[in-house]
Amino acid sequence: MSTIHIAAGRPYDVLIEAGLLKQCGQLIREVHAPCSVAVVTDDGVPTHLADTAEASLKQAGFAVQRIVFRQGEAHKNLETLSDLLEFFASIPLTRGDLVVALGGGIVGDTAGFAASSYLRGIPFVQVPTTLLAAVDSSVGGKTAVNLQAGKNLTGAFWQPSLVICDTDILAVLNDDLMADGAAECVKYGVLGDAELFAMLEQGGLRSSMKEIVTRCVEMKGRIVAEDEHDTGSRQLLNLGHTLGHAIERAGNFALTHGHGVAIGMVLITRAAIARGLCEASALPRLTNALKACGLPVECPYKREQLLEAALRDKKRQGGSITLVVPKAIGSTVLMPVPVEELSAWIDDGLNA
DSSP states (O other): OEEEEEOSSSOEEEEEETTGGGGHHHHHHTTSOSOEEEEEEETTSOHHHHHHHHHHHHHTTOEEEEEEEOOSGGGSSHHHHHHHHHHHHHTTOOTTOEEEEEESHHHHHHHHHHHHHGGGOOOEEEEEOSHHIIIIITSSOEEEEEETTEEEEEEEEOOOSEEEEEHHHHHTOOHHHHHHHHHHHHHHHHHHOHHHHHHHHTTOTTTTHHHHHHHHHHHHHHHHHHOTTSSSGGGGGGTTHHHHHHHHHHTTTOSOHHHHHHHHHHHHHHHHHHTTOSOTTHHHHHHHHHHHTTOOOSOOSOHHHHHHHHTTOTTEETTEEEEEEEEETTEEEEEEEEGGGHHHHHHHHHHO
16 A cells, blocks of 8 residues: 655645545544544545445444545535535534545545534545545645636635545546546656656657556645745645636636646747747647547637636736746746736737
């Protein structure tokens, strides 16, 4: 089993191995005494996974109740957050109890935010069931829900007590869910792991699942330890995300997160090359890696649609927004850009 220690303000471990879901109760018991547990999931998570987790928790001495909300970005909102909080209060959970988030990034973000705000904060455990959640959203303590104005605009930094990643669950994901997570894996390769990037270029995602997940989590763990609250180097993890989120919103979330981020990485790389900031060879390598992972590389939306959504990005500070700009595969920089110049960046990304 791979164990990666995340040296955040409240440190915790990420466990990565096949078959961990059946052991989750005992693994959680090692960091939290038996108590009442709210298992939060959505209706996109196969019922047998929730049943397995619940049985393991009960065997380890936990009293378990489950809540299931509707899947999709449209339900990552204040209404679902309110439903979760009311459910926690109805059990009732106390400060000595626990939330277990079983699902993808939407479940983890929403349940984590609910845990952060209920009784001013109770512990929670992440059990990711998608590749995207395993390599990215389950680690680092970012929790949030969407507002009508934009994605992830209300949330909190709330680190989990433990992350349990069962690679058997990831191995049977469908191609779309696998591709969604692959976009974040490619991102880590562009940020600073040339060997990881080469593995993805060669289509090695499924055959090297445990190694790829481990490398991604190790990199994110290092960055989170340096900048837990996203004021400096952690912003590098937003590579492709400013335009990726804009793409998601422009299409009313017809494209999923990973697909939007993939296109966002292509656009920012193309714009950086047009401005002489990035090696020209980065673009064909990036597009080839994304295609090998089953991801799109062309944007279906126009500048005006992207600009409107991007200007609402949570990373905007006053009159500027910080873009993550590639210099080469394995090297990126943070670049604050005046908001009035963002339109030209988008044009370069679409047209260069």
